[in-house]
Amino acid sequence: MSAIEKSPWLIHYDASSCNGCDIEVLACLTPMYDAERFGCIVTGDPKQADIFLITGSVNNLNIPVVKNIYEQMPEPKAVVAIGACAYSGGVFAECYNVQGGVAKVIPVDVYVPGCAAKPESILDGVVRAAQILAEKKKAMRKARRAARHAESPAQEAAK
Amino acid sequence: MKGYELYLAIAYLVLGPFVGGLIDGVSRKVTARLQGRVGPPIIQPFYDLRKLFSRKLDPVNSLQMPLVVSHFIFAVATGFLIFEGSDILLIIFVLTLAAIFLVLAAYSTGSPFSAIGADRELIMMTAYEPMVILTLVGFFKVAGSFHFGDIAAVGKPTILLLPGIFLGLVFVLIMKLRKSPFDISTSHHAHQELVKGLTADLGGPALGLVELADWYESVYLYGLVFLFFSWNPIAAVLGPLATYFIIILIDNVTARVKWELALTSAWIVAIVAGVGNLIPFYLIARVVH
Numbered sequence A: 001m002s003a004i005e006k007s008p009w010l011i012h013y014d015a016s017s018c019n020g021c022d023i024e025v026l027a028c029l030t031p032m033y034d035a036e037r038f039g040c041i042v043t044g045d046p047k048q049a050d051i052f053l054i055t056g057s058v059n060n061l062n063i064p065v066v067k068n069i070y071e072q073m074p075e076p077k078a079v080v081a082i083g084a085c086a087y088s089g090g091v092f093a094e095c096y097n098v099q100g101g102v103a104k105v106i107p108v109d110v111y112v113p114g115c116a117a118k119p120e121s122i123l124d125g126v127v128r129a130a131q132i133l134a135e136k137k138k139a140m141r142k143a144r145r146a147a148r149h150a151e152s153p154a155q156e157a158a159k
Numbered sequence B: 001m002k003g004y005e006l007y008l009a010i011a012y013l014v015l016g017p018f019v020g021g022l023i024d025g026v027s028r029k030v031t032a033r034l035q036g037r038v039g040p041p042i043i044q045p046f047y048d049l050r051k052l053f054s055r056k057l058d059p060v061n062s063l064q065m066p067l068v069v070s071h072f073i074f075a076v077a078t079g080f081l082i083f084e085g086s087d088i089l090l091i092i093f094v095l096t097l098a099a100i101f102l103v104l105a106a107y108s109t110g111s112p113f114s115a116i117g118a119d120r121e122l123i124m125m126t127a128y129e130p131m132v133i134l135t136l137v138g139f140f141k142v143a144g145s146f147h148f149g150d151i152a153a154v155g156k157p158t159i160l161l162l163p164g165i166f167l168g169l170v171f172v173l174i175m176k177l178r179k180s181p182f183d184i185s186t187s188h189h190a191h192q193e194l195v196k197g198l199t200a201d202l203g204g205p206a207l208g209l210v211e212l213a214d215w216y217e218s219v220y221l222y223g224l225v226f227l228f229f230s231w232n233p234i235a236a237v238l239g240p241l242a243t244y245f246i247i248i249l250i251d252n253v254t255a256r257v258k259w260e261l262a263l264t265s266a267w268i269v270a271i272v273a274g275v276g277n278l279i280p281f282y283l284i285a286r287v288v289h
């Protein structure tokens, strides 16, 4: 089991949700639901985060913020889009100023259904995202090894 | 005596991370239990550290990493010098320098959050340092020596001779271990007003090194606590353990204070309990001579 799966640190951002899902996210981080038993720590710093919990349909003003957070997170990273809004815009889909889903701005790995999403299902999403992180880490290692192997015959040929 | 102290210092270098990580892990578990939840596994800090070091090094500028590495080296060296029984002045200098390097690393990032965290860390340093000095002076008054081995083997119930100093050291411990109510510069708890404060903008291996330095620090700090109880084998085990649990309890039942209160309370404790505790030693010395 890779270390990242046992220590998924979270960052949470509200991209123009109605706050319903955010209240559930915060609830899921309280002692009651105990996210720490999966090794989760909530950090405000994208550089220290592994999983990006994002709620809301993303409006035109916070696109740069969402991208900024995402880009500052180190590889491998996973995005958990929480609630109907983060999936498709939900009840706000028709609004003039929203993107209608997080996936329009950054790649999403896990969708958590619900309006509002339940803390239990958010936790489930986090655990799933941790597994995805482990898979990504493995893929990264494989790619690096493959790159090294691909290099060596070329180097031999150069000699 | 000297050779045995060197072994102790080397054991600290080798075993420090394991003991420090366990200290951290158990305290997270106990905290969880106090809050009525399951909590992370006791070896969770090691998972965290392994993950942090598996990350790619990605400092925000070329200065950050050298400063963090210096912080680590000096934090480890402080404990080494304490266990090895070095000069008290040297220990204080190295202890200060370790903290200063971390503050500089935070300032170097340019992030407003780490800058405020660094400001507050400087305040914390002025808050705890007088008491650290008083603690070491207190040990000298009891044992007539600054050597760890001599103080440990003094054969007197140090805790009964230095109750005020001990109280002050508990204050210092809460500050140095970044426990509530004095975790104002950066906190191990979720979300705070400064994002991550002092450690904001430190990612991957850099944060791992800071974490590791914290572990080493907690080992030598509890080493100092041990000195108060070293006269009796049972007290030597129970004393530090009780202190450890009291600090976790305080961490859980108090809210973070403002820096003014942190500073003034630390100084009042240092002056009243710390200096007050030392005065009789000087008076007795007068009478005897």
Ligand code: SF4
Binding pocket: A017, A018, A019, A020, A021, A022, A055, A056, A082, A083, A084, A085, A086, A090, A091, A114, A115, A116, A117
């Ligand atoms: S999904 Fe529902 S509860 Fe969640 S942010 Fe959207 S409207 Fe609010």
